[in-house]
Amino acid sequence: MTFQPAKWPRKLRSAEWFGGTSRDNIYHRSWMKNQGLPDDLFDGRPVIGICNTWSQLTPCNAHLRDLAERVKHGIYEAGGFPVEFPVFSTGESTLRPTAMMFRNLASMDVEEAIRGAPLDGVVLLVGCDKTTPSLLMGSASVNLPAIAVSGGPMLNGWFHGERVGSGTHLWKFSEAVKAGKMTREEFLEAEVSMSRSPGSCNTMGTASTMASMAEALGMALSGNAAIPAVDSRRRVMAHLTGRRIVQMVKDDLKPSDILTREAFENAIRTNGAIGGSTNAVIHLLAIAGRVGIDLTLDDWDEFGRDVPTIVDLMPSGKYLMEEFFYAGGLPVVIKRLGEAGMLNKQAITASGETIWDQVKSVKNWNEDVIVPVERALTDQGGIAVLKGNLSPNGAVLKPSAASPNLLKHRGRAVVFEDIDDYKLRINDEDLDIDETCIMVLKNCGPKGYPGLSEVGNMGLPPKILRKGITDMIRISDARMSGTAYGTVVLHTAPEAAAGGPLAVVRSGDFIELDVPDRRLHLEVSDEELQKRLDAWTPTHIVPESGYARLFHDHVQGADTGADFDFLKGCRGSAVPKDSH
Template sequence: MPETRSSQWYSGRDRNAYIHRAWMRRGLPDSAFEGRPQIAIANTASDLTPCNSHLDEVAEHVKQGVWAAGGVPLNLPVVSLGETQLRPTAMLWRNMAAMATEEMLRANPIDGVVLLGGCDKTIPALLMAAASVDLPAVVVPGGPMLTGTFRGTPLGCGTDVWRLSEEVRAGTLSEAAFLESESSMIRSRGHCNTMGTASTMALLAEALGAVLPGTAGIPAPDSRLLTRSHQTGRLIVEMVGAGRRPSSVLRPESFHNAIVALAAIGGSTNAVVHLLAIAGRLGVPLTLADFDRIGADVPLLVDLQPAGRYLMEDLHRAGGLAAVLREVVDLLDPDAIDVTGRPFVESLADARIWDPDVIRTRDNPVRSKAGIAVLHGNLAPSGAIIKPAAASAHLLRHRGRAVVFDSVEDLHARIDSPDLDVDADSVLVLRGCGPRGYPGMPEVANMPLPTRLLRQGVRDMVRICDGRMSGTAYGTVVLHVSPEAAAGGPLDRLRTGDWVVLDVPNRQVSVDVPREEFDLRPPSPALVAALARPGRGWEKLYVDTVLGAEVGADLAFLVGGSGDRVSRESH
C-alpha cells in the first residue's frame, strides 16, 4: 500500500508526531500508527434525527469490517439534519452540513471515509462533502422502516399523513381516528417507507456507484444491513489502497444512470436539486435539461407510494433496485463504475423480479414515460419541474385563473377563507419560498386544497411554487420555479385572476398576459415584505450566497472542491 495521507500526522520522531500519536493512543496498538489506513465513519446518528437514530449500531459493524481489513476505524459524528424536526426546513442546513463535514474530513488525519446517512438531507450533504474533499468514500444508507398498519391498511409515512389529514378537512375521517393512526405510522427504526426523498437518495447513491451494490433499500431493522456494513468497512480499506476516490467513480455516466434510476423508481423531485449540487462539487456538467433528455421516456417500473400502492419493504423483497435497473439496463451507461472499481451494470446481472406487482417488467410498466419533466415559459425562464407520475393525468394540460399567495403565512391565513375566489379549475400559486426567499426552500409546494373544494370531492388542483415538496407528496405540482420570486423571478409579478397555462407534454408553464404589460408590473409589495432578511449567522450567509434551484441551490463559494490537502500544517 502506498504511503497513507495520515502518515503526514503520525510518522516521524519529532514533537508534532509525538503529540498526534500520544493523544490518539487511548488503547490503540503501536501498529495503528504504522501506515494502517485511518478510516473516518462520518456518522449522522442523532436522537433529534429519528430516522438516523440507529446508525451508531451500523457504525459498530462498519468498524469491525475496517479492523478486519487492516484499517483503523474512527467514529466522526457530523452535523445531522432531522427532516421532521428542523425549522424552517432542513434544506436551509444541507449546505452547512456539507461544508462542516468537508472541513472535518480535510482537517483530520484520515485516509478514507464511510458515510452513514438516511434522512433526506444527510446522504446528499455527505456526498457533497466527500466530492469536495475527494478522499476515498463509500455510503451506507440507513435503510427504510418496516411497514406499519392502521385498521388493517398499510401506512405510507408522509404520503398517508397528507392523505389522512385532507380526509379530516374534507369531513370523511374523524379527527380522533386521524390521531389514533399516529401511533401506527412509524413501526420501526429507519427512514420513510415510501418512495420519498430518503428512499430516493439512498437508491440513487447506489445508482451513482457510491454504495456497495445491493445495500440500498435493505430495511433498517434487517440484519443483512449490518452484514453489508461490515463488508463496506472492508471495502473502504481496499479503496484507500487502490486510490479510488469520488472523482474517479462519480463521473457524467454515473449521473446518467442516476437519472434513469430516478425515473424507473418514481423517485422524489428533491433528487433534482441534490444531484445538481453533488455534480457541482465534482465539476460534472449536469443541467436541468439532462433530467428531461435522459429520463423523460424511461418507464416507471416501481409501484410504490406516492405514485403507486406498495412500500419500501415490498420493494426489497421483490428484488430491490438491481431488479428494477436490470429491466432498463439498455438505458444505462455501461462505462459507469461503482465503489468496487467494476462496471456498475455487472452488479445487475443476477438480479430477478420476485414480485411483478411491486416491480413491473419493461413490457408492463406502471407508466410508459415517468421521468421528471422540465418546464419553461414566461413564468419559469430558468426552468421548473413536475413529476408526472404523481400528477393527475387530466391536469397535465390545463388553463385556469391564478389564486396567488405571497407567503406560507398568507396561504395558511386565506386558503379556507369563505371569501377566497377559487374553484376546481383555479391554479394555486405560492411564492417567496425559493432558496433565498423563505429561506431554505421549504416543502410547501403541495399546498392544501381549500376545504370547501375537498368537501365537493376535489382531490387535486394545479399548484405552482418556487419552493419544494416532500418526496412523499403527490399531486399536479409545478415546483422549483426559477428564478425564484425573491431573486426577481416572474412569479413576483403574477396577480390573482391572471390566466395560467400548464402544458406538460409541450414542457410549458406560462401566464397569458401581454409581455409589455407583465414586464412593467412592480413586484408584489406583500411578497417583498414577507421575504427573509436575516441579520446574522448562517441564515445571512445562506441568503447572501445561495444559488438558484436550477443549479442545485448550493452556496456560490462552495461549488467545486479543494481536495484533501490541508492549507497549513500544525506547529
C-alpha cells in the first residue's frame, strides 16, 4: 500500500493512528485489515465511530443494530469510514437497583472509548432514557464532533378500545387492581398491549423527553425525537445522520459549539411545552456540567415557569407519541416557542443551521395533539422548583401531571423510612392515613437507595383507592418514571442519606406545599429542626467496595445533576500516546 495524503482541509485525529508508513501506523492499519477492509479506507478519510447502546437487556434499544447499518450507509456515502463499537447500555426496565446508578458509569465508558480510539467524530445511537444522557455526557467530555440519533418510540398500545401508554397504564392498572376495579386476569391480559413493537416508551416518558431534549439542544437532526421505531422514516433519519456527521468533522463542529447556555434555555422551555419528564432536570444539569455551563435548578424555574404545556400526551394528557409524530412532532413545538418569543432563535444545531431556520416553515397537522396556547393543558408547565426548610437545595414537581386541587395543601405526614418500610406497611388496613395526609419517603436519593431510583410515585394505600381517591401528595428524595403522574414532590435536596431535613421528618408533623409560591415547609421550629438534625445518624447501608462504593463516595446531589464530582468539565480529545 502506498499511503495517500489526506483529502481533508486539516489533519484528522485518526491520522495519528493510520496516517503514515511508520511501524506504529502499519501496526494499527494491519490489525484493522483483518476485518477485510480495503486499503483506500485508510487514505485520510474521517473515521466515524458509531457508539451503539444495542442490548437485548435494554428492550428500548434492542433494534439499534439495524439503525447502525443505516448510519454506516450515510457515512460511506459522505466519504467517511464507519466503525461501530459497543458501550454499556443502561435499561431502566431490567437493571437493578436502578439504571440511574449506572448512568455515570456508562458516560465514563463512552468518554474513554471515544478518547482512546482513532476517531474523528461519533454518532450516538440512543434509546432508553439513561442511554441518551450518558452518551451526551460522555461525548461532551471528549468534545469531538458528535450527533445523536434515537431509536424512536413504540407504536400505540390498545386494550379494550383504550389507548395504552407504556408505563403510564402500568401504574394506572396496578392501582385499579388494588382498588378492586380491575381483575388480576385483566391486568395480565393487558400486559401484551403495553409494549407491542420495538422502541422506547410511547408516552412522553423520560426516553421520549430526552430524545426531545437532544433535538432541542441541537445535538440531533430536526424531527428526530418522535418518529416511531418501526417507521421507515426512522431508518432515513439514521442514514441522514450518518451523512451529516462527516460534514460536521469537516467543519469541526463540536458539542461545545452546540451546547451553549442558549441551547439549554431552549431545552428547558421545550420540556415545559411538551410536559416532559422531571428526570430531564437531573440529566440536563449533568450534561451542562460536562461543558462548563453554569446551569442550576433556579434556571429551570426561571425559563420553564411561564411556558404553557401544549402537547396533549400521556402522562399529562391523552395521546401518545405516534399521534405526536403525525401532528408534526417536536419541530412544531419549537416553532410555537419561537413565535411566542420563548426561543433563542440563533442557537446553532448539529445540522449547521440555526434552530429557528430548521422549524420556521413546519406546520401543525393536528391541533388536538399539539394544541393552541389558549387550550394549553396548563398555563405554567415546566418544572416547579420548590424550596423551604424541608428542601433547602430544592425539590421538583411536574405541574402538568399533578392534581390542581393539591397544588396548595397542608397535611399530616405519614413517614416511611425507606422503600422496604413502605412496602411493609402500605397495604396495612390499620395504617393511620387518609387522603388529606402527605406521604413521605426517605433514603431513596443518590446515596440512599443507592442510585436515586424511580420510587417517588408511591402507590396509594388500598383503603384510600377504594374511596375513589387517585392522588395524594407524595414527597421523597427519589425520582419517578417520566411515564408516571400525580402530585409528587421529587429530588428533595439535600437527600435524607446525606443528612438533609427530610431525614428528620416524623409521622404526625405537618407539611405545607404551595406550588404557586414554590414553597415546601415543614411546620416545626428552627430550634426543633436543628435539634433533630444534631441527633441524626445515617441509617442507609454504605457499600463496602466496587462501583457501588465509588458511586456512594463521589455522587453529587440531585440538585446539581447527580454526576460524579471528578467528571465535571470538558477534558478534551487529546490523542493518547502510542505505547508501541
